[in-house]
Amino acid sequence: MSNKQSAVRDLSTIKDFIRWAFSRFQQADLFYGHGTDNPWDEAVHLVMGALKLPLDFDRDMLDCALTYNEKKHILKLVQTRITKREPLPYLLGEAWFMGLPFKVTKDTLIPRSPIIALLESEFAPWLKNDPLNILDMCTGSGCLGIAAALVFEDAEVDISDISEAALLVANENIVRHQVEDRVHAIHSDMFKGLAGKQYDLIICNPPYVDADDFESAPAEFHNEPELALTSGEDGLNFTHEFLAQVAHYLQDDGILVYEVGNTEIALQAAYPNIPFMWVELEQGGNGVFILTKDQLSELLQEQK
Known part of the structure; x- marks a missing residue:
């Protein structure tokens, strides 16, 4: 038997x-x-x-x-x-994030971003005022953007992703949490679908796992969409392109909250003059930084 x-x-x-x-x-x-x-x-x-x-x-x-x-x-x-x-x-078919249930499929990463700790504290002390316009790029299931909409009840939130399949899941989660009047799912390859928009707060949990880390990762991670995890040999392909553009999409007092995980060291080596503000996370996790519009604008000037 x-x-x-x-x-x-x-x-x-x-x-x-x-x-x-x-x-x-x-x-x-x-x-x-x-x-x-x-x-x-x-x-x-x-x-x-x-x-x-x-x-x-x-x-x-x-x-x-x-x-x-x-x-x-x-x-x-x-x-x-x-x-x-x-x-x-x-x-x-479900994951929990910030005490909320979200539908997940193999087209989306399973929610676990340490950015949750900053959301729970409403991004204090970095945000000067409650944000009225928020972008969650590389949204996957929509968990960060939807949670942000529930924290900041007066905000309009765009959630974007290159994966149309992921956005189908995100839209279901938008309806599930009854925020369809304020949260808008946008199909976009980075900023291509966001022309003319500016935000008080941009959140991004992008693909950043480098080739060696992905190769040696436990089998469980290989069940997640590789598109949402990896970004070139050093994990920074997406981030290089993103940092070169993001200042144009922030309001004057806007901030960027960005996760790079274990590629933190490689990122600092690539941009030694950027004053990344690395966040100490009480609940664990690493590799989350904050930059202001002014700091990102200085990066643009250096690249000219």
Whole structure:
């Protein structure tokens, strides 16, 4: 009898399946980093997500018996998570970001940007006033832009991406969070679809993983869209082009919030005269900088 058949026969309750999934995950060489960071939390998220139950569940619920079909569904998800190394949010079709649920597919990165910490503090002390016009470029699922719209309730927000498939997902999330009157999804290759626009705040989590890091990354990351992760040998192809243009799209008091992750060192070496303001993030994460319109304008002058 297979492990799957014996599990259907021998396991009964939610608690049983969480413990079983945890044991299977412990035995597998999985990477955690797409919403959880350990096998126990992964097991809890998988079982509760599969059953469409809240994570802040009543513990009495753990003794509820599962139907045959529910058991089969959980077993299939566990098997796929282990054998194909698919990140759990793809299996569930949903990820959580800033306490909010977002639809995700393999056309979008799984939300995890450390920029979330700055959003929660409303970008203090760098923003002088609440922004009225915001751009979230390389938006993917739309999570950063939609969260920004919910934080800054008077702002108009453009979210842009080169991937039309990603924007379809982002549009669903816009409707889900009822911000379709203020959040606008725009298909754009960098700034090509944004001519004449200017913003008080530009947020960007671009592709920045260098070739070596991508090659050695856990299998889970190779299930995400490579277009949204990599950008040339040193990871900076997108960033070079972006920095050469972004000043034109900022208001006079505007700021840029930009994530480069592990390519922070390569970026500083490429632009030794730019006074990047690297943000210390209490919740972890690295490689997020802030620049003002004036600082970016000086870069343009240097390049002439």
